[in-house]
Amino acid sequence: MDKTILSRLQKLNQLSLSDKEEESVLAFFADREAECEALSAIDTEKVERMVHVLPILTVVREDKEIKTFTRDELQKGAPETEDGYWQVPRLVE
Amino acid sequence: MKYETVIGLEVHVELATDSKIFCSCSAKFGGEQNDHVCPACCGMPGMLPIVNKKVVDLGMTAGLMLNCDINRTTTFDKKSYYYPDLPCSYQTTQWFAPVAVNGLVEIETSKGKKGVRIKQIHMEEDAGKLVHDDWTDSTLVDFNRTSVPLCEIVSQPDLSSAEEVVAYLERLRSLLRFAHVSDCRMEQGSMRCDVNLSVRPEGSNKLGVRTEMKNMNSLSAITRAIEYEVARHIDALENGTEELVQETRRWDDIKGKSFAMRNKETAGDYRYFPDPNVMPIVIDDEWFDKIKSSLPEFPEVKKSRYVEKLGLSEYDAEQLVQSRALCDCFEEACEVCGSPKDVVNWIISDCMKVLNRKQMTLDMLDISGKALGELIVLVNDGKVSRMNAKKILDAIFEGEENPATYAEKQGFIVSNDTGAIEAIIKSVVDSDPKSVQDYKSGKEKALMALFGKCMRELKGNCDPQILKKLLLECVEKA
Amino acid sequence: MYLKELECSSPCVALDDLILTTNTPTTAGSKMLENYESLFEAEVVTRLKQAGYSVKGKINVGEFGVDLLGETSYFGAVVDGDNLVGATSKVMSDVDAVIGLDVNGEQRRSASLFSFCNLKPTYGTVSRYGTIPVVCSAETVSITGKCPNCVEKAYRAVVGHDDKDGTSHRVESLDKLDQAKEIKKVGVLTAFLDKADESVKDKVQKAIDMLKNNGVEVVEIEDETLLLAKNAWNILMSAELCNNLSRYDGIKYGYRTPNYKTIDELYTNSRSESFGEFIKHVILFGSETLSTENYMKVYDKALRVRRVMVEKFAELFQSVDAVLLPATSKSEYKIDEVKANKFIAFEENLFTAPASITGLPTVTVKGVQVVAPAFSDYKLLDLARKVR
Numbered sequence: 001m002d003k004t005i006l007s008r009l010q011k012l013n014q015l016s017l018s019d020k021e022e023e024s025v026l027a028f029f030a031d032r033e034a035e036c037e038a039l040s041a042i043d044t045e046k047v048e049r050m051v052h053v054l055p056i057l058t059v060v061r062e063d064k065e066i067k068t069f070t071r072d073e074l075q076k077g078a079p080e081t082e083d084g085y086w087q088v089p090r091l092v093e
Numbered sequence: 094m095k096y097e098t099v100i101g102l103e104v105h106v107e108l109a110t111d112s113k114i115f116c117s118c119s120a121k122f123g124g125e126q127n128d129h130v131c132p133a134c135c136g137m138p139g140m141l142p143i144v145n146k147k148v149v150d151l152g153m154t155a156g157l158m159l160n161c162d163i164n165r166t167t168t169f170d171k172k173s174y175y176y177p178d179l180p181c182s183y184q185t186t187q188w189f190a191p192v193a194v195n196g197l198v199e200i201e202t203s204k205g206k207k208g209v210r211i212k213q214i215h216m217e218e219d220a221g222k223l224v225h226d227d228w229t230d231s232t233l234v235d236f237n238r239t240s241v242p243l244c245e246i247v248s249q250p251d252l253s254s255a256e257e258v259v260a261y262l263e264r265l266r267s268l269l270r271f272a273h274v275s276d277c278r279m280e281q282g283s284m285r286c287d288v289n290l291s292v293r294p295e296g297s298n299k300l301g302v303r304t305e306m307k308n309m310n311s312l313s314a315i316t317r318a319i320e321y322e323v324a325r326h327i328d329a330l331e332n333g334t335e336e337l338v339q340e341t342r343r344w345d346d347i348k349g350k351s352f353a354m355r356n357k358e359t360a361g362d363y364r365y366f367p368d369p370n371v372m373p374i375v376i377d378d379e380w381f382d383k384i385k386s387s388l389p390e391f392p393e394v395k396k397s398r399y400v401e402k403l404g405l406s407e408y409d410a411e412q413l414v415q416s417r418a419l420c421d422c423f424e425e426a427c428e429v430c431g432s433p434k435d436v437v438n439w440i441i442s443d444c445m446k447v448l449n450r451k452q453m454t455l456d457m458l459d460i461s462g463k464a465l466g467e468l469i470v471l472v473n474d475g476k477v478s479r480m481n482a483k484k485i486l487d488a489i490f491e492g493e494e495n496p497a498t499y500a501e502k503q504g505f506i507v508s509n510d511t512g513a514i515e516a517i518i519k520s521v522v523d524s525d526p527k528s529v530q531d532y533k534s535g536k537e538k539a540l541m542a543l544f545g546k547c548m549r550e551l552k553g554n555c556d557p558q559i560l561k562k563l564l565l566e567c568v569e570k571a
Numbered sequence: 572m573y574l575k576e577l578e579c580s581s582p583c584v585a586l587d588d589l590i591l592t593t594n595t596p597t598t599a600g601s602k603m604l605e606n607y608e609s610l611f612e613a614e615v616v617t618r619l620k621q622a623g624y625s626v627k628g629k630i631n632v633g634e635f636g637v638d639l640l641g642e643t644s645y646f647g648a649v650v651d652g653d654n655l656v657g658a659t660s661k662v663m664s665d666v667d668a669v670i671g672l673d674v675n676g677e678q679r680r681s682a683s684l685f686s687f688c689n690l691k692p693t694y695g696t697v698s699r700y701g702t703i704p705v706v707c708s709a710e711t712v713s714i715t716g717k718c719p720n721c722v723e724k725a726y727r728a729v730v731g732h733d734d735k736d737g738t739s740h741r742v743e744s745l746d747k748l749d750q751a752k753e754i755k756k757v758g759v760l761t762a763f764l765d766k767a768d769e770s771v772k773d774k775v776q777k778a779i780d781m782l783k784n785n786g787v788e789v790v791e792i793e794d795e796t797l798l799l800a801k802n803a804w805n806i807l808m809s810a811e812l813c814n815n816l817s818r819y820d821g822i823k824y825g826y827r828t829p830n831y832k833t834i835d836e837l838y839t840n841s842r843s844e845s846f847g848e849f850i851k852h853v854i855l856f857g858s859e860t861l862s863t864e865n866y867m868k869v870y871d872k873a874l875r876v877r878r879v880m881v882e883k884f885a886e887l888f889q890s891v892d893a894v895l896l897p898a899t900s901k902s903e904y905k906i907d908e909v910k911a912n913k914f915i916a917f918e919e920n921l922f923t924a925p926a927s928i929t930g931l932p933t934v935t936v937k938g939v940q941v942v943a944p945a946f947s948d949y950k951l952l953d954l955a956r957k958v959r
Contacts, residue, residue, distance in 0.1 A: 006855070012361050013813065013858050014175050014820065014838040015851055028852045028914055029859070032809075035802040036869055042799060044875035051168075051367040051708065051874060052738070053881065053930035054695050054945060058375050059737040063110050063147035066117035068131045069610050075127070077608060079827035082226070084126045085233030086135075086822055088177045089834050090225060132610055136818045138703045139591045139609060141736050171814055173861075175838055182817035232834070234822065364861035366810060366870060369708030370737055 001029040094331070095295040098323050100258060100288060101250035104265060105243050106275035107219065107283040108151045114218050114242035115142035115185065115371075122281055126235040134240040136180030141370050144169070148242040149192065149374055151274045152216040153384045155244050156193025158268045158391075159211050163381065167192045169216075169371040172363045177234050178221040186217035186245075188365040190373075198248075198268075200260040209261050210249040219243050244274070250289065250300075255319040259312050262286060270456060271389050271417045279311050286315060292326035301326065302337035306351055308344045318344040322351055395420055403433040412441050416455035425462020430469040439469060443483065447490055464489045468496040480553045481505040507554045514560065517550045518567045529571050540568065583627040584619055584725065585662045587671035587678075589636050590712075591701040592616055592629065599703045600632040600644035603819045603826045603845040613701025614736070615670060615712050615729045622728035627666050630658035634847045635705050636674035637812060639916040640681060642909050643849045655904045659715055660685045668725040673713035674705045675808060675916060676898070676923025682715050682935040683898035688955055689715040690722045693945045694930030695740045696748065697726075698733035706811045707738075709804075709927050719936065719955040726948065747946035754943060754954045757782060758792035758891035763922060766798075770902040774938035778895070778958050781937070785957035790891060796883045797925045803876035804924035805917055806860050810870055813857030816850070849913060881929045884942070893943035893954065898922050898935050 006025060010016055017025060071084055080087040113120050116133040133140035149167070156163050170188040196211030221239040223232050246265065252258050266277040266284065277284040286309060291301040306322060309315040322342075328334050342351040390398070392414040399410040413419045419440060426436040444465075448458060468485055471477045477485065477500050485496050485505065493499050500506055508514060521543060522529060531539035544564055548555065591597045591609035598604045616626065631649060633641040640657035642648040649658045659669045659681045671678050673691045682689035690713065697712040704710075712729065716722040730748070733739045759779065764772055779789050821827040821841025828840035846854070860869040887894055899919060909915055926933040926942045933942045934951035937958045943951050 001859075005859075009855050009858055013817070013854050014835070014842050015846070015854065016839050016843045017851065021848060021851065024848070024913070025852055025855055029856060031914070031917070032805065032856050035805055036872075039799060039802050039872055039876055042796070042876055042879055044872060044879065047875040047878050049871055049874035050878035050881060051369060052372060053708065053877070053928075054693075054738075054740070056372050056695060056738060056740060056744075059143060059372050060146035060149065060374070061117070061143045061734070063112050063145050064117060065112045065119045067119070068117075071125075071127045071130065073610055074130055074132065074135055074137075077606065077824040079821060079824070082229055082231065082233055085224065085235055086127075086177075087229070088232050088234060088822055089832060089837060090230050091177070091223065091232045091834055136823050137609070138815075138818065139611070139613065139701045141700055141704075141738075143735070143737050173814055173817055175817070175820065177822055177834060180818065180823060182820060183814055362862050364814075364858060364863075364866075366814070366861050366866070367874075369811065370704075372737055 001026060001033070096292050096323075096327050096330070097295045098253050098319075099250045099291050099293065099300060100252040100254075100319070102246075102248045102252065102258065102261065103287040103289070104246045104248075104262065105219075105285040106155075106246070106265075106269055106277055108148055108216075108242040108244060109273055109275055110145055110147045110151070110242055112145055113240040114145050114148050114216070115240055116140065118240070120241045122283070124237055126233075127237060129237040130239070134180065135236045136182075142185065142368070144371060144374065145242065148216055149376070150384055151242075152192040152214065152244055153376065153381070154272045154388065155246070155269060155274045156196065156214050157385060157388055158272045158274070159193070159196040159198055159214065159246065159265075161193035161196035161211055161214060163193055163376060164190050165376045165381070166190060166373050167376070168373045169368045170365050171368050172365050174361060174363060176220070177232065178223050178239070180221065180236055180239055184218060184220065185368055185371070187215035189367060191215035198261065198264055200257060200264050202254075202256050202260045207251075207257065209251045209257075212247045212249050214244055214246050217243050217245060255316040258288070258315060258319060262312060262315070267392055271392055273417065276456065282310075288315065288319060288322070290319065290322050290326070292323060292330065301330070303339055304337070304351075305341045306344050307341065307354070310346070314344065314346045317346065317349060318351060321349060325351070389417060399433070403427070405433060405437055409437045409441060413437065416458065418456050418458040422458055422460060422462040422465060426466035426469065429463050429466025430473070432469060432473065435469050435473065436466065439465060439486075443486055447486065451490075460489050461494050464494050464496055471496060471500060475556055476500070476507055477505050478507060478553045478555065478557070480548075504552055505554060507556060508551070511563070514551065514555055515563055515567070518547050518560075518564050521546045521550060522564075522567050522571050526571075529568055532568060540564070543568070582622075582624045582667045582724070584624050585628050585630050585666045585669045586616065586626060587632045587636070587658070587669065588629050589632055589672040589674070589703045589705070590616060590629075590670060591703065592626065595629060597629070597703065598646070599636070600634045600641065600646065601845065601847070601850070602645040603842075605645065605826065607825055609701070611701060614698035614733050616701065618729045618731070619670070619725070624667070624725070624728065628662070630662055630669065632658070632671070633677060634850050635703070635812065635816065636672055636677060636710075637705065637808065637853060637916060638675070638677070638849060639909060639919055640677060640904065642906070643847050645847060648906065648909075650906050653905050653907070655906045655909050656684070657681045659687070663687060663715070663717060667716060667721050669715040670725065670729075671713055671715070672702045672705070672710055673927070674710045676920050676927060678713045678715050679898045679923050679933065679935045679940060680919065683938045683940070684902065686937055687715050687717060687935075688719045688722050689713060689935040690726055690948060690952060691926060691933040691935075692726060692730065692948050693748075693932040695738050696731075696745060696946070696948065697729050698731075698736045698739055700733055700735040704815045706808045707815065708807065708811060709930060711930070719934075719952045722955075723949070723952045726952075730948075748948055751944070751947040751950045752892060754787070754892040754941075754947065754950050756788040756790065756891045757941065757954075758790050758887060758894045760797065760894050760896040761791050761793050762795050762798055763896040766921060767897045767900045768902070771897045771900065771938070774902070775895070775897055778937045778939040781958045782954075787954070787957060789895075792887060792891070792894065794883070794887070797880065798921065799876065800880045800928050801921045801924040803873040803880070804920065804928045806869055806873035807877065807928065809853045809857030810860045811857070812850075813854045813861070816846075816854060819845075852914070877928050880925060884925075884929055884931060884944075888944050893941050893947070893951070895939055895941050896922060896925070898938070898940045902938070
């Protein structure tokens with residue numbers, strides 16, 4: 001992990017760190033990397049990955065339309081709206 | 094130097110469901126902005142995704158129609174990037190175990206038949222819509238389309254020209270419409286196509302620089318875009334006009350040019366990982382068999398059955414298999430009236446006329462085939478005249494399901510009472526001696542006028558041949 | 572009926588601020604959601620109300636529930652003198668139970684420090700509908716009370732299948748809760764004891780003595796594998812957190828920076844100005860574990876280690892009915908020490924990660940954690956009664 005990667009990582013996650021925070025992140029990453037390294041003690045070559053801890057399978061619902069909330073309700077806490085749309089700065093097209 | 098073009102396609106089709114893929118909001122096209130939205134599909138925390146079963150049904154159906162292997166355990170994954178049309182800043186899609194893989198689609202062009210391999214079909218959610226507003230100089234976000242279910246069909250780079258691409262897309266459209274997977278309307282965006290294209294010297298086994306083009310809204314636009322892009326690549330290779338780079342480009346059909354896109358969506362690392370909130374979907378034998386047995390005949394299988402077993406002409410059969418709706422109506426009507434040739438005539442001439450009048454496409458034919466069959470029986474049995482039959486057909490288009498009762502109610506049943514017909518003819522002839530005179534002096538047209546008057550008096554309920562015969566007898570006597 | 576024996580009378584609960592409620596803000600301890608009001612309430616809230624509980628109030632949590640004891644909350648850490656104590660300890664005397672979301676073990680640590688009883692139920696037995704998602708593959712609604720009876724009563728109110736949660740167990744599976752094996756033999760994970768200070772070791776010894784006095788057989792288990800659960804957990808937790816927090820972008824709701832002209836400035840400044848320092852670290856690390864370059868060697872590896880941990884527990888449960896370990900390395904945390912070691916939660920979760928990463932039910936009582944096979948929730952509470 002270096003500053004170049006860290007800069008790319010901030011962009012990717014829409015975050016901007018102060019210089020002080022950057023230093024702290026580098027230290028944090030060093031600790032985490034050591035943790036990752038330690039995992040090599042466990043041989044996982046023949047182990048299948050486990051995303052879900054419990055064997056619940058295939059949850060589906062019927063194709064039925066249900067209306068829940070109105071647009072006004074959904075936009076009550078919106079920072080900015082215009083004519084029923086959420087509004088953001090103009091994107092360059 | 095001669096060049097060859099290598100093209101692979103990513104085709105998105107919107108699946109024909111009532112509700113969205115992970116929430117129960119309406120998936121219908123249109124609606125007021127942000128009217129088909131709930132906390133889940135506008136990115137609020139706390140609601141959990143529950144997969145719409147119909148989406149999996151249609152994903153499997155698409156896979157089987159395109160000769161794919163179905164992954165009997167299929168899973169969903171998250172793909173992360175920031176863009177205002179993506180409310181959670183991640184899209185739930187299928188990365189590790191898509192619903193269908195390894196398919197094959199056969200296409201036919203002027204150069205003959207060719208197989209196009211399908212790499213995979215995955216199910217995913219659509220993004221929202223952005224409106225760039227000049228008044229407020231801002232971008233407005235509409236989440237109605239967010240989470241509408243899609244299938245992305247990824248081909249191998251097996252295509253080599255715009256003609257092949259168009260043939261492939263038409264074939265996909267036909268198969269997917271036939272199986273009711275999607276209505277595949279490019280103009281409404283329910284079928285979208287990204288073109289991955291590269292150019293290399295003929296015979297070379299090294300691929301050239303690949304570009305991806307988006308934003309083509311019709312088959313003709315795709316043709317223009319491919320032709321432009323091929324020319325651009327060749328120009329760059331031959332004349333060094335520019336350096337080709339791997340990038341995503343946006344087709345501008347009005348300017349007739351493609352432009353490099355520089356937005357978030359094209360940059361960075363998507364960081365796919367399995368969605369912990371969606372359990373793996375296991376397609377058991379029962380589910381698989383149910384979908385498999387519900388698949389329609391392929392269009393060409395239907396066509397040859399229509400020709401060989403039902404005696405239709407090649408042309409008529411081809412017309413029918415343009416649309417599943419026509420085929421369904423045809424088959425239902427045949428079952429009732431047992432006369433395929435009559436049915437096809439009614440569909441191709443009369444029904445299509447009504448559709449044209451209503452500015453509807455073939456796929457929108459939504460009448461009861463049974464009613465059409467019954468109507469044909471009435472006509473063939475001489476119980477209603479063709480003139481009145483067309484009125485009855487109009488009623489069938491409006492939802493009438495019982496032509497016989499309708500004909501009776503409207504007084505459309507042909508009279509067999511010769512005496513009554515003769516009486517009407519006599520009164521018409523007696524009231525118009527001039528026409529009789531004209532006819533007798535050789536003016537054929539005058540008879541037609543009398544015929545028309547009689548038919549009107551009879552409200553159309555008479556076999557024209559019989560009327561003509563009786564009218565002639567009456568005129569001769571007068 | 573068992574419930575009749577429970578002592579609680581006028582029932583009321585406090586909810587931590589990761590549980591969505593209507594008409595009051597749900598902040599997740601973050602400036603990002605300072606004024607956020609949900610349109611719907613969590614399934615657990617609905618069920619608690621149906622069971623006759625009233626909601627007395629909401630309590631502070633660390634930002635998105637991943638810290639040690641609430642020290643990263645935008646609304647300030649809850650302290651008692653020099654000690655960091657967390658919000659639960661302040662309200663416990665006024666309520667019958669505190670309902671929270673166990674993201675990274677905070678509730679277990681709190682119960683351990685203050686000798687409350689906490690149940691982290693089997694993953695999937697309580698609906699997560701209406702909880703702010705952070706680490707979806709593992710987090711569970713958790714219940715803290717003064718006594719096992721209080722916890723059981725609230726658990727019975729909220730347990731059950733929910734169609735709105737795709738990871739909720741089916742009704743048939745939930746029958747296993749009543750069929751689980753009684754806990755007669757407990758194995759002490761000595762490797763974890765070695766990582767704790769004397770005061771914690773004392774607590775563990777006292778708990779062991781009480782269990783023995785109540786006829787529970789206690790044996791020692793020497794196994795180092797579970798010590799590595801934390802390493803895999805920190806990866807999975809960070810990655811899922813990174814993904815789940817990407818929805819907070821200043822567009823739809825929540826904090827929007829006043830400092831922007833472009834969409835990127837809107838995104839970056841809104842997030843940078845409203846997320847705390849700790850969370851930013853976690854987001855960036857989580858993102859990196861999922862990068863194309865690292866996915867297989869880091870994230871996928873952690874998913875495999877998760878299975879190793881599940882299998883390790885299964886192996887241990889062949890010889891004992893449950894395992895016992897501390898919930899913390901020490902009996903108090905000085906606020907200065909936590910401020911100096913900002914990422915202490917990534918170390919202290921050594922003790923909570925084994926049950927987090929495997930989704931196993933855990934009861935924390937008298938300063939120790941007891942972890943048992945899936946669906947042993949009631950049996951764990953039975954055992955908890957024996958430690959008192």
